Structures are given as C-alpha cells and as structure tokens.
Amino acid sequence: MIFQKKKIVLIEDDLALGNSILELLRWSDFDVNWFEDGLKALVYLNKNIPDIIISDLKMPNMNGEELFLKIRKNSKFNTIPFIIITANMDDDVKFRQLENGVNDFIMKPFKVKELVYKIKNLIDLKKNIEKKFIPDPFSKITIQLSRKDFISSLNEILIKNIKYKMDMSQLSADLFISKSTLDKRIRKLTNKNITQYTREFKLDYAVRLMQLGERNIQYLVNETGFSSFSYFSTSFKSYLNITPRDYIKSINIEKIDIQIKI
Structure with a gap:
C-alpha cells in the first residue's frame, strides 16, 4: 500500500515565518502548499481539497477570517480542520472566530512542534469520526445481514444522505x-x-461536528438536513437535555479547563 502524505494548505504573508513553517512541516512528512494571501489560496482551494488549512489571521487582500467564511459556504470543506495563526487576539476577536467555527488557534511566537501536534490531533479526530459513521466495506463476511451488519448498512446509507x-x-x-420489514x-x-x-x-453527527470544532449552528442545521433552525434546536434539546448553544459553550469551557490544568 502506497503511503500518501497529508496535504496542508498554509497561508502566511510573513515570508521568513512562512518559509520556516513550510520547511519544518515538510520535514515532518506533510505535503504543504504555501500561499502569501487568502485570495491566492482561494484560487487553489477552488480546485483542491487539503486535509487541513492553516492561515494567518491578518493578511492583505483577504485575511484568515474572510477566507474561512468564504470556503465554509462550500459543503466540500465541511470537515476540513482550520487553524488560525495570530500574534495578538483580544477576547472579542477570539470568540468571534470560535463562533464562526474555527477549529483551533496558535499564538505567535510558537514552536512548530506545537503546530505539528495540533495538526495531527485534528486529523486523527477527523479520521475517527469518519470511521464511526462509515463502516469498513470489507467487514461483511456473509450476505445475510446480522444485527451489526444491518445497522452498519443502515448507517452507511444515512451518512451518505445526511x-x-x-x-x-x-x-x-x-x-x-420491504418497507414493512424495514420498520x-x-x-x-x-x-x-x-x-x-x-x-x-x-443529531449524533452534529454533536461530533461540534466536538471537532464546528461552532456555526446554522451550518450544522444545513449539514444534517433539518428543515429549520428551530426544529434542529428543539430536537437537539429534547434528545440531549441541553440547547445547541449551551452544548458548544460547555465544549469551549472544557477545552479552557484542560488548557489551565496543563
């Protein structure tokens, strides 16, 4: 089996920093495409889907926030992790990025080893979520569906039509x-x-997207095929006894607690 390197799109207008990150990420066995502003990256992303996107926040032509909001309108980027790099960020800016749905931050100055760990963690989390919902096509050993195979087959159809x-x-x-047998x-x-x-x-799929870093509730509504924002929110609260917004806040608080303990 041929090993394929994970593809990273890096957007950084600081030439010295961009070169350093590029070299060290390639040394860490990633396939990296580096762009100096969001517009150039957008042209590339219109035809290519990477495994992760890393972008500086403040840049000319199109900044990191504008790029993120632009690409997330396209469903093909719905599970691509997005990391923001920034030198200084006040709480209002940080909270706005989280609300938009940015997955993680890294503050300048930083060690590339920290960035590598964050990249690998997000890619592994994305892979685990995909494994949860898409069964191994070689797992069936009989044509007759057992309970496990029936549920796996059902889930496979549901995830494809989510x-x-x-x-x-x-x-x-x-x-x-038949329909009666199915029921x-x-x-x-x-x-x-x-x-x-x-x-x-x-709803379980929406929860996993939240755990992956998705913060935009309307985006979750669209991705899970609910007919309206209110129906999604009502169903979510009925199922989990908590509103979508409060659940997202609890994830953010948990992440902050973990960072403090570390």
Missing part, C-alpha cells in the same frame, strides 16, 4: 427489504421507529 430527508421507499430499496426490524433492534432513529443519527 443532508436530506430519507424516503422510506428508497431506504428499504437500498437495503433490499419492524428497526423497531426490534433499536426500540425506535425509523423517524426517531434517523433524527437521532443526524
């Missing part, structure tokens, strides 16, 4: 069973009807 409302006829066809089997295996199971699957 942005849409699943039609029962299409879902049963994809699983090669009975889901109730028997999960004690839930298909509507509840699908809704909670989407």
